[in-house]
Amino acid sequence: MEKFTRITSVAAPLPEADIDTDIIFPARFLLLLDKAGLGKHLFFERRYRPDGTRTDFALNQPAFEGAKILVADANFGSGSSREQAVWALADFGIKCVIAPSFGEIFYNNCFKNGVLPIVVSGARHDEVMAAARSGGELTIDLEAETIRLPNGPEFGFEIDPYRRRALLLGLDEIGSILADDADDIARFEARQRVESPWLQLDDGRLDRLFPQDEEHTR
Amino acid sequence: MAARTLYEKVWDEHLVKTYDDGSSLLYIDRHLVQEVSSPQAFAGLDAEDRKLRRPAAHVAVADHAVPTRMRHLPLPEGLARAQVSRLEANCEKHRINYIGMRDDRHGIVHVIGPELGFTLPGATLVCGDSHTSTHGAFGAIAFGIGASECECVFATQALRQRRQKTMRVALSGTLRPGVAVKDIILGLIARIGTNGAVGHAVEYAGPGIATLSMEARMTLCNMSIEAGARVGMVAPDDVTFAYLKGRPLAPAGADWDRAVAHWKTLPTDGGAVFDREVELDIGALSPQVSWGTNPGETAAIDGQVPDPALEADPVKRAKMERSLRYMGLAPGVAFKDIAIDRVFIGSCTNGRIEDLRSAAAVVAGRQIAAGVEGIVVPGSATVRLTAEAEGLDRIFRAAGFEWRESGCSMCVAMNDDRLSPGQRCASTSNRNFEGRQGQGGRTHLMSPAMAAAAAVTGRLTDVRDIVGNNGAAA
The missing domain is CATH 3.30.499.10 (Aconitase, domain 3)
Structure with missing residues (x-):
């Protein structure tokens, strides 16, 4: 995974609550099989009119071209679990989303893709939104856990220490579980096989239920 | 412990x-x-x-x-x-x-x-x-x-x-x-x-x-x-x-x-x-319909489209205004006066046998309103086969519904089952997000019996006005 340490960029303002993942990445593009190149579908219905012309959506405006930061409103990324929403943001160049609250699955998905979601609410959020609208550059420093606004003020944000470290290092979480925890997982499975054998289906029951002979196919 | x-x-x-x-x-x-x-x-x-x-x-x-x-x-x-x-x-x-x-x-x-x-x-x-x-x-x-x-x-x-x-x-x-x-x-x-x-x-x-x-x-x-x-x-x-x-x-x-x-x-x-802890007295509930573009924008069927001007919070007000614009609705319109084009009965929320039974109980002996299209998509082949054994497919078909095979269908509109821009749908699915049922489509979430009632009258309807208060379609 790509590392996240520190970015300085203009921030695109998206002052609207409840931007769900269907708005971020419309479902019809979910038929695509790859992670790469999804940025062109990002916010598709917001960026393009039905006739294909571009709207004045923030990410279409020259002032916010190349923005690596998005300042959104409450409940950003609610709804569907589609990780395509994060892949599309990342592919478009967005590395950080600041909002008062997030959909939980979206929030989790960000950390798997080098994207930093930051919770900022209340008057602080108003300040950040105003800074984004001004078109000035914000600096996000994950090491220091700070956001610096264009006119100078700097303040801290909170983030889970493990997630912070994972982003800073570009950690391969699956690799580290396999390397460090495989024995614990094996011990757990052995114990479960004794205590709750019905939870494990390795006895071939599944294979018998779904034989390859098309018995259940009309 | x-x-x-x-x-x-x-x-x-x-x-x-x-x-x-x-x-x-x-x-x-x-x-x-x-x-x-x-x-x-x-x-x-x-x-x-x-x-x-x-x-x-x-x-x-x-x-x-x-x-x-x-x-x-x-x-x-x-x-x-x-x-x-x-x-x-x-x-x-x-x-x-x-x-x-x-x-x-x-x-x-x-x-x-x-x-x-x-x-x-x-x-x-x-x-x-x-x-x-x-x-x-x-x-x-x-x-x-x-x-x-x-x-x-x-x-x-x-x-x-x-x-x-x-x-x-x-x-x-x-x-x-x-x-x-x-x-x-x-x-x-x-x-x-x-x-x-x-x-x-x-x-x-x-x-x-x-x-x-x-x-x-x-x-x-x-x-x-x-x-x-x-x-x-x-x-x-x-x-x-x-x-x-x-x-x-x-x-x-x-x-x-x-x-x-x-x-x-x-x-x-x-x-x-x-x-x-949250307490909810379910005995006080009326049938619900969503009017906006998230499931929280929902109210009882006997109400009317809310007025954003009465919302004090500016962020919520802006969201309501946007929702009503997308949904093509004006404040104060009675829900029961909102005409629909399509009906979708199915999804992982309401595509199970009881859902189809409750919709069929409303539809039985009635017809889909002129100009309305309806599809019933069982949540699984097992549900479909059970429904067919009970004759529910014949009830839906006789009323003018299409009887389909299992899948997510018009809940997520990734296949060919989708709304056209501007079409309004009475839907038993779970999300009324912008474009969820097709680009520009307008979704009203409700129960299977309520969707069936809407199919019959061609507008959002209190199912209790159709079947009476004897509970036949609860």
Whole structure:
């Protein structure tokens, strides 16, 4: 995974609550099989009119071209679990989303893709939104856990220490579980096989239920 | 040991280890795999040359992209075919059991998991789909994950997680005739908001729960995510055990007795403390309809489109204005005066046999209004076959509905079942997001009986005005 340490960029303002993942990445593009190149579908219905012309959506405006930061409103990324929403943001160049609250699955998905979601609410959020609208550059420093606004003020944000470290290092979480925890997982499975054998289906029951002979196919 | 909640008990039983920072490695018993969230997960696995840890922990089915008609034909050339073929190839390579589109056990992941007995009380179950909360109806910890976490489950059978806070929703009272469990969950979301339960594992409890069938409990847990909660649960009881007994993957013989004895220890202990408590008198509820573009923008059918001018919070006001613009609605219009173009009965929320029965009871002997198109999409082939054995398909067809094959269909509009721009739909699905049922489509969420009533009159309708107050269609 790509590392996240520190970015300085203009921030695109998206002052609207409840931007769900269907708005971020419309479902019809979910038929695509790859992670790469999804940025062109990002916010598709917001960026393009039905006739294909571009709207004045923030990410279409020259002032916010190349923005690596998005300042959104409450409940950003609610709804569907589609990780395509994060892949599309990342592919478009967005590395950080600041909002008062997030959909939980979206929030989790960000950390798997080098994207930093930051919770900022209340008057602080108003300040950040105003800074984004001004078109000035914000600096996000994950090491220091700070956001610096264009006119100078700097303040801290909170983030889970493990997630912070994972982003800073570009950690391969699956690799580290396999390397460090495989024995614990094996011990757990052995114990479960004794205590709750019905939870494990390795006895071939599944294979018998779904034989390859098309018995259940009309 | 201190008194614990249902969620905490199942969590503790799946704790592989606790890390120094307080986060946990949680063991995942079951994984439902579908075509949309799995291709990138399999590709990630292959890129690192990693093996599936336990093939028998996964069952795969293509539900989102598949057509709901002409299923005897091969899928036409195109993206959907490529996606389904990719799933089949990945399952073959990694030895995952795959249920084909023409198998008589095909269906939406969240409908077939319980039908197969793959979903069990006290289990942990995940799927790359947010409506995985459905399976919590059995007393499982079940939650939606992204593709990266699907990859992690393939490789490790575990996920690094933090335990959620807990929230109890206590249901009291008895539903009035014509009011359904869909109205409970819509009414709850209207009250607490679409982020009202973020960060919490919700347990639905209280005297109102005991009388609910498993199908109803699944509808309830299914839409937990629309209140922001990844996890929604109901404690297992005799209704749960009766549903599961004899299912193909449910334990049998001595294992069954052992399992039931254990499942009976799972309900929340008296004295266990929840981080948050919400009470809902379900006896006070009327049938609900959504009017906006998220499930929290919902009200009782006898009301009218709300006026954003009366909303004090500027962010909420702007959101309401945008919703009404998208929905093509003016403040003050009575819901019952809103005409519809389409009706969709189906989805992982309301595509089960009880849902079809309650819609059919309203439709029986009546006709879809002129100019309205309606489709009924059973949540699974099992539901379809059961409905056909009961003659429900004939009732729907006689009324003018199309009777389709199982899949997600017009809930997510990834196949050909979708609204045209500006079309208005009475829908039993779970999301009224902009474009959810097709670009520019306008969705009103409601119960199956309410959708059936709307089909008959051609406008949003209080089902109680159609069937009377004797409860025939509750």
